[in-house]
Each structure stands twice: as C-alpha cells, then as structure tokens.
Amino acid sequence: MNIPVDLIKNKKILLGVTGSIAIYKSLELLRYFVKAGAEVKVVMTPAAKKFITPLTFETLSSNRVLDDTNESWANEHNHIKISEWADIMVIAPASANTIAKLANAIADNILLQSALAFNGMKILAPSANTNMLQNPITQANLKMLGIANYTILETQTKELACKTIGDGAMAEPLNIFYQTSRELLKEEYWTDRRVIITGGGTVEKIDEVRYISNFSSGKMASALATALYLKGADVNLIATRFDENLPENMHKIDVASTAEMLEYLTDSVRIAKKGKLSKATLVRDEHIHIIQKRPFLFMAAAVSDYIAEFPQDGKLKKESLGESWELPLKKNIDILNTIDKEGITVIGFKAEMDEQKAKSNAVNMLENKNLDAVCLNLLKDSSSFGTDVNEIEFITNDKNILLLQSDKLTLSFRIISHSKKLSE
Secondary structure: OOOOOOOOOOOEEEEEEOOOOOHHHHHHHHHHHHHOOOEEEEEEOOOHHHOOOHHHHHHHHOOOOEOOOOOOOOOOOOHHHHHHHOOEEEEEEEOHHHHHHHHOOOOOOHHHHHHHHOOOOEEEEEOOOHHHHHOHHHHHHHHHHHOOOEEEOOOEEEEOOOOOEEEEEOOOHHHHHHHHHHHHHOOOOOOOOEEEEEEOEOOEEOOOOOEEOOOOOOHHHHHHHHHHHHOOOEEEEEEOOOOOOOOOOOEEEEOOOHHHHHHHHHHHHHHHHHOOEEEEEEEEOOEEEEEEOOOEEEEOOEOOOEEEOOOOOOOOOHHHHOOOOOOOEEEOOOHHHHOOOOOOEEEEEEEEOOOOOHHHHHHHHHHHOOOOEEEEEEOOOHHHOOOOEEEEEEEOOOOEEEEEEEEHHHHHHHHHHHHHOOOO
16 A cells, blocks of 8 residues: 555654664654655664664655664754654664663663653653563553553564564564554544445356456545545454555455455444543533444445356366356345444445446435445546545535545545534
C-alpha cells in the first residue's frame, strides 16, 4: 500500500535511539516518517553512537542530532526545548538498560532527560536478548511504563544478534510507523468505535481445483481498514484478499466463499452491536452517562452473483465432461439483504461499467437494501481492478459527493470523513 506523502504532514516526532544492534532499523523508520511528511528530530545515547554516527541520522532527517556532547542553552538545542517541540516521542530501539532507567526516572543521559521532560504519549519499541527481556525485573519495568503514558510495542521471535532464536527482536519499522501515526491521527469520534470492513472477490467452489470469482483485489477494503485503524477505530477486516503491509495489530479474518464471509460477518455484527463502552460522556442533570458508539459496516467485498449449483468433491475430469460443459449456476445469497442492519451504519460499494445507468443503479441499491450510503465506483474494464488509485461518488439520500481520483488511502480518509457525518 502506498503511504501518502502528507499522511502525517507537519507532525513533529522526537525519535530516540539507544545502544542496540536493532538501531539499523531506526534508519528505515526515520525514512517512513519523513516520506509521510513529518518533521523528525533525533536524540541519541552515547551507546547508540557506537553503532551509527549522528551524521547518518542528520542526513536523513535534515535536522541536527541531539546528544550528550552538543546540548546548548543558548538556543533550542536542549532536552527541554526539544521535548516541548515534539508532538510524540518514539524510542526505537529501547535497550533493557534504557527501559530500566526510564521506569525508575533515572536521567543520566540526554535521551533519558528528554523522555522525562516530555509529558505526551511515548512509544517504546524494546530490543534485547531473550533472557534480558524476560527477566522478571525487565517485565516489571515494562508494566510500570505501560501505566505511565508509554505505549509498549511487542517484540518479535526470530534469530537475534546473539545467534539464538528467541523473543526480543524489535518490532518492524512499518509497524512502529503505523502505531505512531495512529497516535497522531486518531479522533475521539472513531476511537474504540467498532468498524467492520469486507473486501475482495468471493471464491465459490466448482470442484477441488476450480472456482468462480472476480477481479476484485481487495485493495480498497484494505485501504479503508488502514485509514480507520489510523483514526483509532476498533477494526475488523473480513476479506478474501489483503493488500501487503497492513498494520499488524489490525484484526483480520481470511475467508473465501460468500457463505464463509456471511458467517463471520454475522458474528462480527452481533459482537459489534454489543458495543464497547467509550470514554465519551454526556453530563446532564449532574449525572454522567456513558454513551455507546454506534458501529459501522463498510461492505466493499465483491460478492459473486451466482455460484455453482452442485459443487463437486475431487476434480472433474475433462474426459468425462466431453467437448462442451454446461455448468449449472444458482443465484447467490445477498449478504446486504441478509444481515441485521438495525443499530449499525452501513455503507455499500457499487462497481458499475455502464456510465448511463451507474448512478440510478447505485440509488436503487441505497433504497432497496436500506443503506446509509453507497460508494459508486465507475470502472472502464477489468484493468480498473487492482489499481493504486480510485475515484468514488459518495451517494446518500440527500446528496451526491464526487471524491476525485487519488491514492486509495487518501480516498479512504475522505470516505470515512463523509461517513462520519451520517451519524453526527
């Protein structure tokens, strides 16, 4: 998935790096931040400089690195001013030594001083030998930081620098990037709101080696799910195909057929309606009422209109089928007409090729299936599937809004912005 160059434009990120072999991944993380439009300043511990020189980080960030040798009180190049400047602080990698000192408010180097002075959200990506990480004292330190305005990212199990295989490798840079962007972009409206997205073309069995499907790539659904995740939503993506490099923490369910999609979707809708009490409150008559956020469903999947009437076990042999093969089909179940839409905002997706009838077909879908909105996608031919850009007409009962062509993640932010207005 292409990350828009303005995704986190003008956001200010303080990146702290410590003495760990995983520091080479911090360079990739820095590039993600910069490419997405953020301004980044780097603070390094003395141990970090043994692995990579400050010049490398300065080259990639276009900002001077703050370390223990160059702090100045004659300008803003010091741990107080840099902590006031930043919107968020990310420490990646965070060594076991740094974790221990952070948990005990020890500030004997410039990075620790900056972290102690910064009162916003801090993201910590640990990196350590398995035994060091799992040491009860290290685990206690991480728990302490978890209740002190730190978001602790999970480590990975893989071959470590010490040549052993175990837990302790730093989270992947892209995952750290997504978590940081989520903290910077989340909105109260979407935070903890349960949202279900379906995507991809369903796969309907003919026999064990053949199936009926379509060209839908699932990219639009993946982009929608990513945009909603970054806005803070509790996302459940149910799809037959997924785009690469989705956020790891996003809940994903891999399905194939319409029946399987409907089964998981029905369960997901039922769970979503049970709700999750949000932090939002209404104060009325001196009483505080906790309100439950209305869930959303974005039905972006391309569900097959017809399926094989008699799917076969095993493989049908062409010798027994003969020179021609008549495959009996039957009308498939209509998921949007089947699910219970009471208490949930539902946005459907409509792909059309007939420019003359496209809008009227979308309006009919809106009315006949009792939807809150329809996203109309006008296709030219099969080559329109799987592209990285798209154009959508957002249709409701009282207005049509053309969302001009853009990359699918940017387009997704526009779709959810208009979707938000449906229940405000």
